[in-house]
Amino acid sequence: MGVRETARALAEIGLGEVYLLSRTEKRSSEREKSEPRAEDKDTLLRKHFNSFRDCTRCPLHRSRSQVVFGDGNPDSPVVFVGEAPGEEEDTQGKPFVGRAGRYLNQKIQEVLGLRREEVYITNVCKCRPPENRKPTSQEIRACFPYLRRELEIIRPKVICCLGATAGEGILGKTMPITKLRGKVFPYPYNPKIKVFLTYHPAYILRNPKAEGEFLEDLKKLRELIA
Numbered sequence: 001m002g003v004r005e006t007a008r009a010l011a012e013i014g015l016g017e018v019y020l021l022s023r024t025e026k027r028s029s030e031r032e033k034s035e036p037r038a039e040d041k042d043t044l045l046r047k048h049f050n051s052f053r054d055c056t057r058c059p060l061h062r063s064r065s066q067v068v069f070g071d072g073n074p075d076s077p078v079v080f081v082g083e084a085p086g087e088e089e090d091t092q093g094k095p096f097v098g099r100a101g102r103y104l105n106q107k108i109q110e111v112l113g114l115r116r117e118e119v120y121i122t123n124v125c126k127c128r129p130p131e132n133r134k135p136t137s138q139e140i141r142a143c144f145p146y147l148r149r150e151l152e153i154i155r156p157k158v159i160c161c162l163g164a165t166a167g168e169g170i171l172g173k174t175m176p177i178t179k180l181r182g183k184v185f186p187y188p189y190n191p192k193i194k195v196f197l198t199y200h201p202a203y204i205l206r207n208p209k210a211e212g213e214f215l216e217d218l219k220k221l222r223e224l225i226a
Ligand code: SF4
Pocket: 052, 055, 056, 057, 058, 059, 060, 061, 067, 125, 126, 127, 139, 142, 143, 146
């Protein structure tokens, strides 16, 4: 997808302004289009994580036990992006290891035919918010450069945002997930990568009636990564 088509697709949902990149961002965006060698991804990710394991850039550093980095296969065609670590994730230092994570693993296996270790999973905020509250827009913005670099290294085919908070982190705008789910957008920093949005698995556990739509979305995701 070219820059104009990308800008048009994003403008249709009021996200055109994310394309107004600064000169520094443009340089970084060019770098995001160059392919890191597959064998270097593990090393690059390790170096990247080491660079912010003591981060105090936003208030969430006060409520965490540890920074929770992304986890999984860096050559995965899809990266799942959630909101922020919960209690179990904060304790174990891994994303999506609680009840919602187990549900997600099961559905990924059933619908996509992929095991958890075959995909890559991460969050927009890497530290646990107090009382598991939703991260604020400021916290999402503060943490986004870390996620952006993570995605730059992995360079998946599809970024699958789980819930509106993940969508806000990736697309830079707040919008109800009911309006965005099942839709595909270009990733603003590399239009070759598709952004797909669906519900957060924790929402499905609280609202089982939405499971049908969630499974429909996963089937669509399966086609996107085929
Ligand atoms: S959430 Fe992100 S920006 Fe905030 S302290 Fe943790 S690593 Fe740093």
